[in-house]
Amino acid sequence: MAATARLPFWIKSAEALVLALAMCFSMGASNSSSRFYSLNHKLMCTCGCAELLGECNHVGCTESTRENSELSAALAAGETDQQILAAFSAKYGATVLAAPPTHGFDLVAWIAPFAVFAAALLGTILLVRRWAGIACGKEQAAIPADLSTLAPDERERLERIRRETGANGGF
Amino acid sequence: MAAFGSFSLLIALALATYNLLAGALALRLVATGQPSRIAPERLADTARRAGIAGFLAVSGAAFALVWAAFTNDFSIAYITEHSNIALPGPYKFAALWSGQEGSLLLWAWLLAAYGFVLRLRHKTDVKLFAYAGTILASVQVFFLLLLNFAAPPFSLLKGAIPADGNGLNPLLQYPEMVIHPPMLYLGYVGFTVPFAFALGALIMRYPGEKWIKVTRTWTMVTWLFLTCGIFLGMHWAYAVLGWGGYWGWDPVENASFMPWLTGTAFLHSVMMQEKKGMMKSWNVWLIFSTFLLTLLGTTLTRGGLVSSVHAFAQSPIGNWFLIFMGIVLAVCIFVYILQRSHLQSERQLESLVSRESSFLFNNLVLLTACFVILWGTLFPIISEYVQGSKVTVGAPFYNRVAVPIGLFLLFLTGVGPLLPWRATSLRSIRRNFIPPVVALWITVFVCLAVGVRPWVNGSFDSGHFYALVAFALSAAVFTAVVSEFVRGALVIARQTGRNLFTATWLLTRRNTRRYGGYIVHIGVVIVVVGLAGSAFNISHEQELDLHSKLAIGPYVLECVGFTQDSNLNYDSEYAVLNVSEHGKPEFQITPERRVYLVSGQPQTMVSIHSNPGWDLYVVYEGANPDTGRPIIKAFLNPLVGWIWAGLFIMVIGTFVALAPALSPATAAVRMPVAAVASEAALKGGD
Numbered sequence: 001m002a003a004t005a006r007l008p009f010w011i012k013s014a015e016a017l018v019l020a021l022a023m024c025f026s027m028g029a030s031n032s033s034s035r036f037y038s039l040n041h042k043l044m045c046t047c048g049c050a051e052l053l054g055e056c057n058h059v060g061c062t063e064s065t066r067e068n069s070e071l072s073a074a075l076a077a078g079e080t081d082q083q084i085l086a087a088f089s090a091k092y093g094a095t096v097l098a099a100p101p102t103h104g105f106d107l108v109a110w111i112a113p114f115a116v117f118a119a120a121l122l123g124t125i126l127l128v129r130r131w132a133g134i135a136c137g138k139e140q141a142a143i144p145a146d147l148s149t150l151a152p153d154e155r156e157r158l159e160r161i162r163r164e165t166g167a168n169g170g171f
Numbered sequence: 172m173a174a175f176g177s178f179s180l181l182i183a184l185a186l187a188t189y190n191l192l193a194g195a196l197a198l199r200l201v202a203t204g205q206p207s208r209i210a211p212e213r214l215a216d217t218a219r220r221a222g223i224a225g226f227l228a229v230s231g232a233a234f235a236l237v238w239a240a241f242t243n244d245f246s247i248a249y250i251t252e253h254s255n256i257a258l259p260g261p262y263k264f265a266a267l268w269s270g271q272e273g274s275l276l277l278w279a280w281l282l283a284a285y286g287f288v289l290r291l292r293h294k295t296d297v298k299l300f301a302y303a304g305t306i307l308a309s310v311q312v313f314f315l316l317l318l319n320f321a322a323p324p325f326s327l328l329k330g331a332i333p334a335d336g337n338g339l340n341p342l343l344q345y346p347e348m349v350i351h352p353p354m355l356y357l358g359y360v361g362f363t364v365p366f367a368f369a370l371g372a373l374i375m376r377y378p379g380e381k382w383i384k385v386t387r388t389w390t391m392v393t394w395l396f397l398t399c400g401i402f403l404g405m406h407w408a409y410a411v412l413g414w415g416g417y418w419g420w421d422p423v424e425n426a427s428f429m430p431w432l433t434g435t436a437f438l439h440s441v442m443m444q445e446k447k448g449m450m451k452s453w454n455v456w457l458i459f460s461t462f463l464l465t466l467l468g469t470t471l472t473r474g475g476l477v478s479s480v481h482a483f484a485q486s487p488i489g490n491w492f493l494i495f496m497g498i499v500l501a502v503c504i505f506v507y508i509l510q511r512s513h514l515q516s517e518r519q520l521e522s523l524v525s526r527e528s529s530f531l532f533n534n535l536v537l538l539t540a541c542f543v544i545l546w547g548t549l550f551p552i553i554s555e556y557v558q559g560s561k562v563t564v565g566a567p568f569y570n571r572v573a574v575p576i577g578l579f580l581l582f583l584t585g586v587g588p589l590l591p592w593r594a595t596s597l598r599s600i601r602r603n604f605i606p607p608v609v610a611l612w613i614t615v616f617v618c619l620a621v622g623v624r625p626w627v628n629g630s631f632d633s634g635h636f637y638a639l640v641a642f643a644l645s646a647a648v649f650t651a652v653v654s655e656f657v658r659g660a661l662v663i664a665r666q667t668g669r670n671l672f673t674a675t676w677l678l679t680r681r682n683t684r685r686y687g688g689y690i691v692h693i694g695v696v697i698v699v700v701g702l703a704g705s706a707f708n709i710s711h712e713q714e715l716d717l718h719s720k721l722a723i724g725p726y727v728l729e730c731v732g733f734t735q736d737s738n739l740n741y742d743s744e745y746a747v748l749n750v751s752e753h754g755k756p757e758f759q760i761t762p763e764r765r766v767y768l769v770s771g772q773p774q775t776m777v778s779i780h781s782n783p784g785w786d787l788y789v790v791y792e793g794a795n796p797d798t799g800r801p802i803i804k805a806f807l808n809p810l811v812g813w814i815w816a817g818l819f820i821m822v823i824g825t826f827v828a829l830a831p832a833l834s835p836a837t838a839a840v841r842m843p844v845a846a847v848a849s850e851a852a853l854k855g856g857d
Contacts, residue, residue: 056414057413094560095562096563098563100550109550110571120535128531
């Protein structure tokens with residue numbers, strides 16, 4: 001009963017979470033400075049320093065200066081993020097993108113981790129359920145030996161409990 | 172000295188080979204009971220002594236290389252390439268691991284040192300230690316073969332001996348580089364020991380779980396070294412590379428992180444084997460995988476398969492590692508197939524919601540994280556193979572894929588300790604979970620109220636969103652762990668009449684492993700809070716003239732001077748900046764830029780002012796080639812100090828877990844039945 005009384009608290013908490021998330025996702029468009037920051041952290045500096053464009057700190061690095069200028073110009077020209085990334089990729093090669101593209105074969109890079117995680121999660125749940133079933137089966141297998149010692153009314157009560165709680169029990 | 176070093180390595184190879192062959196023969200004779208001219212026990216003991224002598228021989232070689240660095244023996248090519256006369260003493264010592272050949276020598280020396288300790292402690296279990304010692308010898312033979320024939324550190328320079336060397340890479344001339352690589356290598360190499368015990372125990376069909384108890388200390392110490400090594404590397408990157416971050420998902424960083432993940436999974440799941448006799452095959456494969464991953468990381472970076480800022484030049488030793496890995500994997504599979512009947516679980520899981528299944532899910536997430544990192548590291552190679560062109564897999568990929576998995580792991584860190592062994596009831600779950608869930612929601616609302624919101628300038632920001640989730644989960648996990656301490660301490664306080672603080676101390680000492688583990692979890696939470704702070708980093712770059720100012724966050728940096736200095740090793744120029752906070756003068760910082768004389772390479776020396784809230788991180792980038800004016804880049808990095816504080820707590824927790832538990836008093840004391848039950852519950856699990 002105490003648990004039932006507390007239930008509204010959890011429902012309210014869930015509602016609050018949904019509302020908070022909805023607020024987060026429903027906000028408006030970004031401005032150009034945050035787009036510049038976001039985009040130069042999706043591109044690599046091509047000078048060979050293996051740094052993100054936004055984090056290359058080599059004084060006199062002509063590559064990052066040029067790339068940043070091109071990025072600013074593209075933003076000023078009103079290009080979308082996808083257009084800008086595609087233009088950089090066409091000019092400097094796919095390695096200028098800090099992460100694999102989300103099309104073609106490279107999509108595998110993004111899908112595989114989640115697919116493996118989902119498969120492993122599912123496999124683990126099935127495995128645990130199977131193990132739990134085996135353990136439960138072992139316990140049930142042990143019961144008949146004891147049943148003989150039970151009185152008929154006790155045996156009937158046990159059968160009723162089993163029927164009401166389900167054959168496999170549960171947690 | 173070169174001759175002495177080379178000769179030492181040859182002797183070490185001969186001794187390791189003898190250790191391997193004689194040890195294997197002795198164990199074979201013992202296993203089959205065949206008669207022989209020499210008693211197998213005596214043969215095994217000679218093998219063990221050869222292993223001990225091998226340590227002395229490899230130590231001799233390592234000493235020879237360090238001595239050559241200190242005496243500026245530029246007849247040795249390695250010393251010419253990695254040292255110079257003006258190099259300060261500690262960095263000459265660091266020259267031992269600053270190049271490929273030297274770092275392999277360090278690897279072999281540490282392996283020999285671990286073997287030395289193992290062989291001295293053989294009386295713990297003579298047969299098991301003999302197996303482990305022989306397997307260690309086989310790994311040692313591989314490294315000594317490399318050192319003698321593929322990457323000899325004592326190769327002599329051809330032609331005229333130069334007056335001075337090329338010097339140490341400027342990036343490595345930083346105090347932490349004197350301890351970071353040895354720590355990391357102690358971790359890498361150390362996992363060979365539990366691997367040797369696991370393989371040995373499987374070959375000999377070791378009865379029971381004692382081998383796990385024997386190796387537990389080894390595994391935990393190794394894990395601690397690897398943890399410290401990784402964090403020291405992060406701190407080095409933060410303080411030296413000057414980009415304001417500490418983790419760049421570089422292949423070498425990934426290579427160190429993968430065995431850490433599988434090692435951590437092993438430390439958790441091994442408890443299932445000890446307590447319940449479960450997951451035996453899983454544990455064996457976890458430790459096999461951890462060892463293989465230490466080799467794989469080395470193969471990837473030293474073989475030139477992936478590009479990395481850390482990677483040594485492409486060299487044929489990558490092939491050696493590939494072949495060795497293949498042999499190790501084949502041996503592991505063969506032994507496992509042969510002996511798998513020995514690894515039958517004694518019990519099964521009884522419920523999806525139990526401590527056992529939480530360990531299983533914890534392992535699942537750790538291994539998925541390991542897969543993600545391995546996948547990201549290898550994908551450029553796979554992509555090139557399939558498409559003919561390389562792609563970059565950098566921080567944005569890992570942030571999007573690995574961070575959610577990490578957050579799920581954090582969630583499990585909090586859930587696991589709250590679940591009892593075997594099975595639990597809904598009521599028990601509700602009772603245990605109320606405090607963490609309340610803490611989680613309070614944190615969410617407080618964060619939103621103080622401005623930690625998942626949107627920036629009106630648009631959703633995944634970094635801020637993950638940070639908010641991380642803060643909330645951290646609060647929940649922290650509350651869960653603390654409530655475990657409080658619950659136990661209250662029982663002890665009731666029983667003994669002591670105050671809560673003393674009761675907590677007593678509780679921890681009674682089950683050091685369990686509560687030490689909880690302290691490590693608190694450390695992890697603190698680290699996560701620090702990592703989440705990176706979502707709120709801000710930076711500002713500006714050319715600064717004398718008395719011009721740069722504002723960032725609450726600070727204003729005023730340039731009061733530029734100056735230069737020089738010593739035998741490098742020329743330096745640095746800016747002198749007065750910093751005021753909220754308009755009040757506070758302190759002075761001097762970011763520096765050095766140019767090393769021998770190599771001509773520049774290097775930034777970042778100036779960092781830390782407080783618990785944030786780091787003011789200032790880089791003197793040098794003069795703008797167009798205007799001639801100095802460029803200062805300032806970062807305000809929130810909560811970075813928490814990362815290092817978290818490491819400190821993790822270290823303390825590991826030491827607590829390593830400490831022997833306090834034995835209960837043997838005097839007879841009358842205790843009520845309920846108290847006895849609660850006492851048993853406190854001591855019961857990990």
